[in-house]
Amino acid sequence: MSQETNLNTLHFPSDWKDYSLIDCGNKRKIERFGNTILIRPEPQAIWKPGLSEKDWYKQADAEFIRDNINKKNTGELEGGWKQLRKIPSQWEIKYSSNNRQLKIGLQFTGFGHVGIFPEQATNWDYLMANLKKDQKVLNLFAYTGVASVAARTTGADVTHLDAVKNVVTWARENMERSNLEGIRWIVEDAFKFVQREVKREKLYDFIILDPPAYGRGPSGEKWLLEELLDQLMEGVSKILKPDGKLILNLYSLGYSPLLCNNLLKSYFPKRKVESGELVLKSETGYLLPLSVFGRI
Numbered sequence: 001m002s003q004e005t006n007l008n009t010l011h012f013p014s015d016w017k018d019y020s021l022i023d024c025g026n027k028r029k030i031e032r033f034g035n036t037i038l039i040r041p042e043p044q045a046i047w048k049p050g051l052s053e054k055d056w057y058k059q060a061d062a063e064f065i066r067d068n069i070n071k072k073n074t075g076e077l078e079g080g081w082k083q084l085r086k087i088p089s090q091w092e093i094k095y096s097s098n099n100r101q102l103k104i105g106l107q108f109t110g111f112g113h114v115g116i117f118p119e120q121a122t123n124w125d126y127l128m129a130n131l132k133k134d135q136k137v138l139n140l141f142a143y144t145g146v147a148s149v150a151a152r153t154t155g156a157d158v159t160h161l162d163a164v165k166n167v168v169t170w171a172r173e174n175m176e177r178s179n180l181e182g183i184r185w186i187v188e189d190a191f192k193f194v195q196r197e198v199k200r201e202k203l204y205d206f207i208i209l210d211p212p213a214y215g216r217g218p219s220g221e222k223w224l225l226e227e228l229l230d231q232l233m234e235g236v237s238k239i240l241k242p243d244g245k246l247i248l249n250l251y252s253l254g255y256s257p258l259l260c261n262n263l264l265k266s267y268f269p270k271r272k273v274e275s276g277e278l279v280l281k282s283e284t285g286y287l288l289p290l291s292v293f294g295r296i
Contacts, residue, residue, distance in 0.1 A: 009276035010287065013121035018093035021118075021280040023056065024288050025049025030056050033106055033114060034093040039063040040112050042288070050284025061085045064112040081108050092177065095121060095146075098128040100153040103177035104146055105170065115144045115170060119278040119290045120210075123247055124150040126295070127206070130245060131156045135205035138197075138239070140190040145171025145183070147208050152180050156206070161186040161193055163218050187218055191228055194235040203241045210249040225250075230263070237267040248294045249278070260294035271296045
């Protein structure tokens, strides 16, 4: 097995005019999305914040109040938004990289999300820098589609798949905001789709994987990361071209870059693997770890 590995690098977005992590601590974070400043729960931020509580609320427009972990034990937040100032419930921000610009629609959701995971910006950079026109891209667990739109800006042939119909609609709107067209939209269970692509002998130049810890397919299919990830990777390894590229993100608490590295090495033993962490750097100097990633 080849040992060519770049392990445990830290990647974080920089020079993003429409986003900043202002501060984090006491299991919360305060962020600016465009002109909107939000306080949200953040279980990773177990340290003391850099700013005072008074400083946080002097800036914040809204806060997501977490009540408890929901009854289905999915790990999703349960609670609601408390508006501290009168602000719109939907708005738009921009992201620029490699002489391309993405427009991203944001809105308040019942789970404390707003439609974007800012730490993923370095993956969008990677897509826009490495993809070529007409290359085939598969984005699994694709959520609101910012990675799909980033890939499409290069002229790549993009297939976007998510099990939730309304976030696929949201993704389509993000494509249209960015004055693009031509992404293939699929509402489907990712595991089943990959198995069918294996049978069809379909091959992709680039695959993006961003699986949740827990989820449900459109027909009630149950997804548990620790039970199905290995089987999913087996299928993915069969539909990625021999020289293809792959991005894997793992958000589950406790997963490490080394685990991600070993998983990719086991299925792609002759390929170079990079693994590390996606983090956000706060204005108060903290590095907030949010995801581990692996790339081949």
